[in-house]
Amino acid sequence: MKRKTVFLLLLIWHWSVQAQKAIVVFQSDEPVVLRLHAPVDGFFNQRYPTDTICLMPKEKYICKLDVDDLAFVSCRLPKGKIELLLFPNDSLMVTYEKGNAVFSGTNAEGLFYWNFDYPFSYTDQVKNKLNEIFQDSVNIQWIQNEIKKIGVYDKLDALEYEGKVTSAFADVMRKNVGMHYNYNLIAHYYNLKENALATADTREKATMMIDSLFSSIPPTDEELVKYPLTGLYEDLYLSLLYDGLDDKQKLALLNGHDEDAFGAYRKYLLLPDKLRLPVWFEAFIMQFLYKVDEFDKTKMYKYLVDNYPDTESVCIIKHILELNKVNNKPFQHSYLASSADSLQDLLKAKELQNKWILVDVWATWCLPCRQEFQHAAALHEWLKQYPQIAMVYLSIDRQEEEKQWKKDIELFRLEGYHLRASQKMRQDITEKFFQGGSIFVPRYILLNKDGEIVIPDLPRPSDINAMKNEIEKELNMRVN
Incomplete structure (x- = not known):
């Protein structure tokens, strides 16, 4: 009987250790998508999103995370990221407020620091x-x-x-x-x-x-x-x-x-x-x-x-x-003539006349650009609702990178129109958006039918809802 009691106590102890949780409550004052990177096999994970949280105003998302002794959890926000250090039985609230994360609860001041x-x-x-x-x-x-x-x-x-x-x-x-x-x-x-x-x-x-x-x-x-x-x-x-x-x-x-x-x-x-x-x-x-x-x-x-x-x-x-099995199905894409020396010159292309233009400024060597391409399929699917918008992928790669440029278009299946920027085009982008300094990519820009830059810095496709909202708001304003 004594052995059974000891075994039962050990079993209860083992279960209680394994079942320890930390509770994190997320809320936001605006619609926002957060990506949670919880530990995988107990180790810190900053690459693979274990959960995608779609927050609406006045709603709360309660996340219960397994924690043995400690866990660092990375959370991707629309702008930047935060890291949460959690221990068993911690209770924390993360509020996304006016574009910033605010902490309350266990170790809140330490997390802010x-x-x-x-x-x-x-x-x-x-x-x-x-x-x-x-x-x-x-x-x-x-x-x-x-x-x-x-x-x-x-x-x-x-x-x-x-x-x-x-x-x-x-x-x-x-x-x-x-x-x-x-x-x-x-x-x-x-x-x-x-x-x-x-x-x-x-x-x-x-x-x-x-x-x-x-x-x-x-x-x-x-x-x-x-x-x-x-x-x-x-x-x-x-x-x-x-x-x-x-x-x-x-x-x-x-x-x-x-x-x-x-x-x-x-x-x-x-x-x-x-x-x-x-x-x-x-x-x-x-x-x-x-x-x-x-x-x-x-x-x-x-x-x-x-x-x-x-x-x-x-x-x-x-x-x-x-x-990620190889997809050999054809996808719609074409290369524009390379005569455009400014963003406004894009409208001279026959394919883009009377079109709104969503421009993705990117480069083959840019890792964040490649990361955003993981969300390209969702963006392409959404754009089917708006035939008046043309998708243009504008690469700032040099001549010597042309082979890699075309390879990446195929690799990521980038539907739309493609152009490798001329030196004058790169200069135009630099002066318009970066005060003559270095070009930071990726950059997403919306032009209207008249070639006016109506949104100079859109949210990224990884925050597809925010991107949609800004574009649709601009389209509705023009219609009304």
Whole structure:
């Protein structure tokens, strides 16, 4: 009887640990689409949206998230993103108000600090302090003491002391910030070490500092897979480690696998087995997100199935592979004559006369552009309701990128009209929208039938409802 009681208590304890939740309530003062990136297999996930939330004014969306000990959750807003640090039994409200996120509930002030104040503090205080540290050859303890004098740590200490954040929240943030500092310091010491003019003594000290900094927060700590800043930190560590291997050691890493299965990600084989899955998962998502081929997807998928068969990651990747099977059906697209030297000149094209023009300014090298193309099919489908609107994809690629430009049009199945901007067209865009400076893409612009720029900066297709609302509002105004 005693054994049964103990077993039952253990079972109840196990269930209670597994069933812990954090509750996040989302609300907005305007129609908005939010994309939630909750952890996958327990690790931080910033690429794959696990939930899409369509918020309407006065409505609330209650999200219950599984949390074992801690979870960073990334949330994509119409403009930018926020990161939520959650613990079991946390209760938080996120209000999207006048284009900004407002927090209330557990650790609200800490979340505001992390999302909105921390980058400012880093730019103005931390960078100056790190630059001071860079001038000195000192030991790791001295550096850690100097870093603790920076306002970022003071702020976390104050929030914890005043009871505005829990000790657990403050501790996790200190570790997260510590990785950020270590990354910058290690990059500095590595450059110092590789400087052709560096003395043997300088190189030795730089190597010692790099080793000491990595030892202070080991990149192979399994808990770090839950943190948002781990990716950069881990990548730097592995790059330095991999560069130190000879060809025979690099070959041995493959352990009989085909090199094509890992491609540019082969260095991650240096990680312990448990830490590899988050890297492979993110790498796989990026291949489809940006339509790139950094490794053989079929071989990588087989490796994942063999090594991580019952994981959420493999299920998601399988689903994505099925969705992205090659579509050889023809799609409607054509190339415009290249005589347009300004946006208004687009109306000279016979195909675009008496049309409103929705212009997507993009480039083959622009990753955000490629990411937005994931939503192109929904945009094309919506535009079928408005035959008076012509879709024009205006590339700012140079002549030498023409082959890739045409390849990407086919790859992303971009329905509409296509033009690679002339030098004069690029200059026109620069002067009209960027005060003569660099062109930032993607950029979405709406022209009316007279060639007037009626909306110079539309929401992106990833926020399709906001884009629709602005275009339809403009169309209705012209009709009325």
